[in-house]
Amino acid sequence: MKEITLKMWKKIDDIIQRYKEKSGALIPVLEECQDVCGYLPMEVQERISKGLNIPGSTIYGVVTFYSFFTMVPKGRxxxxxxxxxxxxxxxxxxxxxxxxxxxxxxxxxxxxxxxxxxxxxxxxxxxxxxxxxxxxxxxxxxxxxxxxxxxxxxxx
Amino acid sequence: MGRINRDQLNEIKSRGKNIIDIRLGKVSVDGEKHLMVGGGTACHASKSEPVRDAIREEIEKRGLSQRCKAIETGNDAFSTLAPVMVVYPEGVYYVHLTPDDVDDIVSEHLIDGKLVERLLYKDPTNNKPIPRMMDIPYFSNQTLITLRNLTLIDPEKIDDAIYRDAYQGAAKALIDITTEEIINQVKISGIRGRGGAGFPTGMKWQFAAKSEGDIKYVLCNADEGDPGAFMDRSVLEADPHAVLEGMIIAAKAINAHQGYIYCRAEYPLAIKGLTIAIEQARRYGLLGKDILGSGFGFDLEIYQGAGAFVCGEETALMISIEGKRGMPRPRPPFPAQEGLWKKPTVLNNVETLANIPQIILNGGQWYAAIGTEKSKGTKVFALAGKVVNSGLVEVPMGMPLKDIVYKIGGGIPEEKRLKAVQIGGPSGGCIPLELLDTVTDYEAITATGAIMGSGGMVVMDEDNCMVDIARFFMEFCQEESCGKCTPCREGTKRMLELLTKITEGQGEIDDIATLEELAEMVKDSSLCGLGQTAPNPVLSTIRHFRDEYEAHIKDKRCPAHVCRALITYIIDEEKCPGCGKCKRVCPVEAIIGEEKVVHTIDPEKCIRCGACIASCKFDAIEVV
The missing domain is CATH 3.40.30.10 (Glutaredoxin)
Structure with a gap:
């Protein structure tokens, strides 16, 4: 499994900060975080959950609903x-x-x-x-x- | 230039008069040539970019840049010919270009003024070249309103669009006429939603305009998801400003100040083009506060979809923008009362919005003069399947399907027999040969069991199995069903099982009645348009091709020789010289026979992959 590096966590936090005050920000945040990490593992979803103050279950629901999101990393x-x-x-x-x-x-x-x-x-x-x-x-x-x-x- | 007012807008427009007149072939100025190279997704996929670069380089090298300009358009309408280029003012159309052709075009056409005959479009019936684009039947039988700028502008340059009247309709709507008059003109035009359902746009706007509230939204549905349909993508790639302008006018009509374009993420080129267009419009003050000095403000954002077909449904789309699972909700309340963030909202499809500026500019009557009694204007279709010319076609409402297939599409290749035209994709149905006089009109098409839909049009010939087609679309709907309501979630699954069973030769005679019953139930009781229309492909194929269903079930035979479980490969003794070629390519060693002796196929081992047919030079293998 691909590790989420410190640099990636920093970028994830930046993304969350940028969208924090915006309503309906979850999907763009997930899209950008997936661009950073290549996938959306549970720990990233949990970080987003805390940052945006959205329940983890809601985030998991969105990640599994849309075909663009993946919880396993995709290769080159x-x-x-x-x-x-x-x-x-x-x-x-x-x-x-x-x-x-x-x-x-x-x-x-x-x-x-x-x-x-x-x-x-x-x-x-x-x-x-x-x-x-x-x-x-x-x-x-x-x-x-x-x-x-x-x-x-x-x-x- | 920064923010502009109306006079400055008109100034830019008049500056471009000469340029547009050259491209319309009205004037010829000192040998000036505009080479409009097709861009857009289909042209890019056929490697149009190296052609574009080679032309620019060659023009530069030969010192022709003063009088010859190579411009990339968003044109990929006649997809089978990509990459293409139109040379104005003569309007000569070159097709299937490669970078190696550039030298000839520059030296023969641009310098010597002669046509490069080998690169011209050839009439498939007599192989004679047709030099001018507008003489090619594919184009001459079309009426371009939505796609009017296809070969005429660089979509990444706002000035090009302004030369072609962009934002004139918005100026009129914002400054000259009242909101009532905007809605009135749209109502007079008779335009109906081009996304598929065909609801009158003017009425939709009126409902939203009447709704109370300080905050309202205008949304553009660019979540085009029907397999094989790409009308909206082409409009966005070729003329993004028409869509932005349509949204500004809609915003003024209902008094909204914020909009969203919901575009599917699978359209990166369209998103890039829209982003550029929005930036340019903002710089000119055509988006933002106080547009054209009118006092009215409107701005918009692009919202990227994340891959869910159901988000093309209006309530699902709004819920998706709110950042949730895009699942539809019951109506009422209708979006005009309670839409995005529970505020009054108007949602229009890309093609609808692209028509609005011209309706406002030329008046509703002008638009209403085109079409039938209840279906006005034009409709863009993505013509594909078993047809000689495939690509985008824009026709006036009321054109018979047979004219689209034969006059524009050039008929069926290889002298095959047309069986049906499938319209409306997974929500639509098959219109059989006997009904090919049906005209493109919402009511007339619905009467056949199909729907106008968003514009998918697939021509099918005798080699297409109608049960297999119904199964294909049902598989699509079943996978895309969001699962919220039971009829759609369970019904599509059960219908798919029955259709699969029939195509695998296990069908029983009661299955047709069961399918019909299930289909009616899913249609009547599903929550949203996806489920309500998912049974259409099944119902329309049973209605018009019941004999094919019966052949699969009773005779265990697939008349089109498509369903593998129901066909057998045999070798014609008269034709087979025993060359052994098929024996060597057969992946499962099902072919037996000595050298120079007639071969035979063991039906038990044969997997009907077709490798032997492709290898046989003597046409000795038949499918029965």
């Missing part, structure tokens, strides 16, 4: 391993496992250095290229244990 790159039927039988699952082993993350998690967020997807319609993998906006065909790390090396 997103890997989506296709597990549609064709990809599955051609080794998509083995590919997923090799990424999990290499980086020590599970599905829907992010590596400690925030390099990758990992997820699987249902069919992406590239069955002829199976097994397929999507990194950010790039689709890769015939991914295998032999080439998978080489592909990911291109994303720092």
């Amino acid at each position: 790159h997103t890997i989506k391993v296709c597990l549609g039927t064709a990809c599955y039988v051609r080794g998509g699952k083995a590919n997923l496992e090799s990424i999990q082993d290499e980086f020590g993350v599970e599905k829907r998690e992010t590596t400690g250095d925030l390099r990758f967020s990992l997820d699987s997807v249902r069919c992406i319609g590239a069955c002829g290229m199976a097994p397929a993998m999507v990194v950010d906006d790039d689709t890769y065909a015939q991914v295998s244990k032999q080439n998978i790390m080489k592909i990911l090396d291109g994303y720092k």
